[in-house]
Amino acid sequence: MKKRILSILVYDFIFILPLLVLFFYSFSSMWKYPDIIPQRFDLHGARFTIMEFQGIFRGIFSSVMYSLSAAFLTFIMTVIPASIFARRHFPFRYLLEGLFLAPALIPAMSFATGVQFIFIKIGLSDTFPGVVLILSLVSYPYMLRALTAGFQAYGEEYVQCASNLGAGRLMILIRIEIPLLIPAIISGGSVAFLVAFSEYFLVFLIGGGSVPSYTGYLFPLLISSDRSAASTLTLIFLVVPLLLFAVTDGFILRSYRKKGVL
Amino acid sequence: MKKRQLIMSLLSLIIPFLLFAAGIIFTLLQSFCITGSSYNYPSPLFAYEILFKDLWFVKSWFFSLYVAFASAVLATIAGTLLSWWVWSLPFEIRRFASAQRIFLIMPHIAVAYIIIILLGKTGVISSILYHAGLVRGPEKFPSLVFSGNGLDIIAGYFLKEIPFVMVLVFGILSKLDPRMIETAGMLGAGKLTIFFRLVVPFIMPVLNTSFIILFIYSFGAFDLPYVLGDSYPGMLSLRVYEYYFQRDLYYRPVAMAILSIIFIFSIFFVALYSRLVGRLSDDLRKI
Numbered sequence: 001m002k003k004r005i006l007s008i009l010v011y012d013f014i015f016i017l018p019l020l021v022l023f024f025y026s027f028s029s030m031w032k033y034p035d036i037i038p039q040r041f042d043l044h045g046a047r048f049t050i051m052e053f054q055g056i057f058r059g060i061f062s063s064v065m066y067s068l069s070a071a072f073l074t075f076i077m078t079v080i081p082a083s084i085f086a087r088r089h090f091p092f093r094y095l096l097e098g099l100f101l102a103p104a105l106i107p108a109m110s111f112a113t114g115v116q117f118i119f120i121k122i123g124l125s126d127t128f129p130g131v132v133l134i135l136s137l138v139s140y141p142y143m144l145r146a147l148t149a150g151f152q153a154y155g156e157e158y159v160q161c162a163s164n165l166g167a168g169r170l171m172i173l174i175r176i177e178i179p180l181l182i183p184a185i186i187s188g189g190s191v192a193f194l195v196a197f198s199e200y201f202l203v204f205l206i207g208g209g210s211v212p213s214y215t216g217y218l219f220p221l222l223i224s225s226d227r228s229a230a231s232t233l234t235l236i237f238l239v240v241p242l243l244l245f246a247v248t249d250g251f252i253l254r255s256y257r258k259k260g261v262l
Numbered sequence: 263m264k265k266r267q268l269i270m271s272l273l274s275l276i277i278p279f280l281l282f283a284a285g286i287i288f289t290l291l292q293s294f295c296i297t298g299s300s301y302n303y304p305s306p307l308f309a310y311e312i313l314f315k316d317l318w319f320v321k322s323w324f325f326s327l328y329v330a331f332a333s334a335v336l337a338t339i340a341g342t343l344l345s346w347w348v349w350s351l352p353f354e355i356r357r358f359a360s361a362q363r364i365f366l367i368m369p370h371i372a373v374a375y376i377i378i379i380l381l382g383k384t385g386v387i388s389s390i391l392y393h394a395g396l397v398r399g400p401e402k403f404p405s406l407v408f409s410g411n412g413l414d415i416i417a418g419y420f421l422k423e424i425p426f427v428m429v430l431v432f433g434i435l436s437k438l439d440p441r442m443i444e445t446a447g448m449l450g451a452g453k454l455t456i457f458f459r460l461v462v463p464f465i466m467p468v469l470n471t472s473f474i475i476l477f478i479y480s481f482g483a484f485d486l487p488y489v490l491g492d493s494y495p496g497m498l499s500l501r502v503y504e505y506y507f508q509r510d511l512y513y514r515p516v517a518m519a520i521l522s523i524i525f526i527f528s529i530f531f532v533a534l535y536s537r538l539v540g541r542l543s544d545d546l547r548k549i
Contacts, residue, residue, distance in 0.1 A: 015361035033384035034392040107482020110525040114288030198369030222375040
């Protein structure tokens with residue numbers, strides 16, 4: 001047992017090592033070869049973050065907003081089709097399902113450039129809705145997959161029962177199906193959010209600089225020589241989705257407890 | 263279910279899918295020099311002629327194939343071995359082996375940055391090897407980053423893709439009955455026999471799926487190679503970027519031609535993918 005715990009520690013350490021390196025760089029702008037641990041620590045990274053707070057905040061805020069909107073939009077796009085794919089059998093079902101998953105598989109660049117051409121013509125290029133739309137286009141397949149699995153996880157009997165008791169279609173969706181789907185919505189939504197939040201190229205292409213993004217803010221720093229600032233902001237990058245997941249988890253748990261489910 | 267009813271209920275997906283399809287069509291049209299601009303091109307195949315005469319493009323093509331193949335194979339193998347190791351741990355301590363998830367949330371551009379600071383000539387690993395007495399100085403450390411040999415891109419994708427493979431493999435391993443393993447053990451199968459004769463065949467469909475997803479992704483993705491910035495021969499996506507943004511608008515069809523070729527190549531792979539998915543039973547399909 002002791003050997004196993006030791007091997008788990010080694011395993012975790014290997015994946016945490018890069019974070020540790022980022023952490024050291026954040027608190028030392030003078031980390032030089034061949035020091036394994038910086039000789040001097042300073043607050044350059046923190047100072048940079050405070051000085052540039054406005055730009056950083058604008059990037060994070062915009063990124064969170066378009067990623068949340070994209071995750072929400074993918075839910076709207078996929079919820080009814082997912083129930084069909086989970087419950088109904090019809091000819092060419094697999095082919096159709098595979099076809100609908102294509103935007104996540106095919107390199108996004110190959111259709112995003114064509115979509116940009118269309119967006120320029122219809123005035124969606126360089127706008128917030130345009131960015132949300134292109135990001136939902138690449139992330140809806142994950143939501144579709146998660147919701148289809150979610151619908152498959154419980155039987156159709158709940159719906160039939162509610163229907164027999166006189167509930168309408170909308171009532172069933174809001175009171176029965178969505179609460180049962182919450183775990184699937186969260187897992188699909190997290191992936192959709194992450195895909196959108198981490199994307200650099202698509203936001204740059206469709207947003208064209210007028211839609212600020214955190215990746216767009218971070219990029220020039222990553223290739224600059226200011227490793228201290230770059231590392232600090234990379235760590236901040238990880239904090240945002242973690243915070244969001246903690247909040248949703250807490251919120252969902254609380255609401256479940258209130259209902260006495262857990 | 264009636265056809266019209268089916269179309270109505272899939273409508274919310276058909277609309278974005280049409281946008282996707284229209285995007286592809288406009289990419290294809292522009293690759294044949296139908297750009298709606300006032301430029302005159304010698305022939306509709308102008309862009310493709312430039313590409314196939316250009317040795318750089320051919321080199322980039324093979325380079326991208328190599329990088330995508332190497333990273334997808336390595337990540338699938340490493341992800342499988344690590345998942346199997348974690349899965350074999352006693353249940354109570356299994357959940358502590360989960361630090362790989364850090365790389366699930368890490369964006370590609372940040373992974374690329376980590377590769378630079380870890381694997382650079384004066385990077386952290388080079389420093390550690392120096393202190394261990396294995397490398398005499400930064401000039402003796404092999405060129406892994408910015409050297410054009412693709413090792414940095416492969417390392418980046420490898421790191422980023424391992425946790426993805428592990429998510430998929432865990433999903434299917436949870437369906438594997440532990441009693442099967444016990445029985446095999448009782449019948450005298452060793453650890454290796456159990457892994458190769460029982461576990462690998464059981465998870466094979468997921469391995470195929472993950473390989474194809476990772477291969478296509480790394481073949482056409484832009485973010486990670488853009489930060490690492492190897493220019494020669496460089497990934498295809500960097501060629502596209504160059505023709506699309508950095509050259510005269512006149513050369514835009516060349517970018518579109520590369521993208522069209524990438525698209526057709528990917529379709530070929532997606533067809534393979536959906537065939538594999540079709541073969542998996544309903545509840546096993548997690549992605």
